[in-house]
Amino acid sequence: MSFFNKLKSRLTRSSTKLEEGLEAIVAEAPEAPPAPEAPQSTVPQAAPAPDAGKKPGLFGRILGRSEAEAAPRRVLDDAMLESLEELLIASDMGVDTALRVSANLAEGRMGRRLSVPEIQGLLAAEIARIMEPVARPMPIYPKRPQVVLVVGVNGSGKTTTIGKLAAQFRAAGKSVVIAAGDTFRAAAVGQLQVWGERAGVPVLTAPEGSDPASLAFDAMTKAEADGADLLLIDTAGRLQNRADLMEELAKIVRVIRKKDPSAPHNTLLVLDATTGQNALSQVEIFRKISDVSGLVMTKLDGTAKGGVLVALADKFGLPIHAIGVGEQIDDLAPFDPEEFARALVGADV
Numbered sequence: 001m002s003f004f005n006k007l008k009s010r011l012t013r014s015s016t017k018l019e020e021g022l023e024a025i026v027a028e029a030p031e032a033p034p035a036p037e038a039p040q041s042t043v044p045q046a047a048p049a050p051d052a053g054k055k056p057g058l059f060g061r062i063l064g065r066s067e068a069e070a071a072p073r074r075v076l077d078d079a080m081l082e083s084l085e086e087l088l089i090a091s092d093m094g095v096d097t098a099l100r101v102s103a104n105l106a107e108g109r110m111g112r113r114l115s116v117p118e119i120q121g122l123l124a125a126e127i128a129r130i131m132e133p134v135a136r137p138m139p140i141y142p143k144r145p146q147v148v149l150v151v152g153v154n155g156s157g158k159t160t161t162i163g164k165l166a167a168q169f170r171a172a173g174k175s176v177v178i179a180a181g182d183t184f185r186a187a188a189v190g191q192l193q194v195w196g197e198r199a200g201v202p203v204l205t206a207p208e209g210s211d212p213a214s215l216a217f218d219a220m221t222k223a224e225a226d227g228a229d230l231l232l233i234d235t236a237g238r239l240q241n242r243a244d245l246m247e248e249l250a251k252i253v254r255v256i257r258k259k260d261p262s263a264p265h266n267t268l269l270v271l272d273a274t275t276g277q278n279a280l281s282q283v284e285i286f287r288k289i290s291d292v293s294g295l296v297m298t299k300l301d302g303t304a305k306g307g308v309l310v311a312l313a314d315k316f317g318l319p320i321h322a323i324g325v326g327e328q329i330d331d332l333a334p335f336d337p338e339e340f341a342r343a344l345v346g347a348d349v
Helices: 003-010 012-027 058-064 078-090 095-106 116-134 158-171 186-199 212-226 243-259 278-290 308-316 337-345
Strands: 073-075 113-115 146-151 176-179 230-233 266-272 294-298 320-324 332-334
Touching (some): 012 073, 012 337, 116 308, 146 278, 158 176, 158 230, 158 266, 176 186, 176 212, 212 243, 266 278, 308 320
Parallel strands (some): 146 266, 266 294, 294 320
Antiparallel strands (some): 073 113
């Protein structure tokens, strides 16, 4: 199964919500006013043509099918445009982004009769246009080790994302080291060790409750001595409104820079799609603390709020390196804006 088909099949909550909403909007088309009655004529009616009662052939049906045979349509007017805006806002696209997408969709099309598939195609094109500039893989630098700091709130999927990234980079021929920087949660360390064994990647740990900044420093020393290409550093999940935890993250960054002033070379913020608009505030806070360089969005298969990724791209313009739609190693894939846009709105390939 291609990743697009997997993405489309697993984004059913978001795509179904949008598709059902579009169908409802089109179905709400106001009734056309009744046509005026034609004046009575005393002129005898012409006899029907010999073929008038015949059913048209296939070619004739394709070219001349009646409005009843075609997909339901609705004239794009102000009322329909307002309904589209409300639908996009409800899908967690955010007010500003929803208004922008709707306005661009309407440009030059007001007064046209549109069907649901046509609206889906137009929406997908607008969403892809917004997201095209941010669809970039995580850059790989010649610096060894390249330090990748992975941050995010509790339960966002950091540990699993690190494991998948390590396995994928290892499969691409890179030597990788993982530092289990969530020293407060034994389960996170154990999970990383399982992934490390699966990918053939060493996992550096410290006793429970140890200073994560010290572990990060030691891991950099070890990765440098081993000639590793990449060092992936896990961090404890933290709420963006906990000042003490955010300060601890800032300390990790300061200690890393004592070892290498240019590190971390990538800071990935892992976001849980099910949090919806809260993801925007997470980006704002984490950018201040750790200079986020790129995003990974997980759990898109478990939410009807997939539109938040469009809002993130529109507001921050940060690179989106990958998206996750499941627990398997191949359920984390590079972000493709066109595939995502079409899957989000339920459009076909």
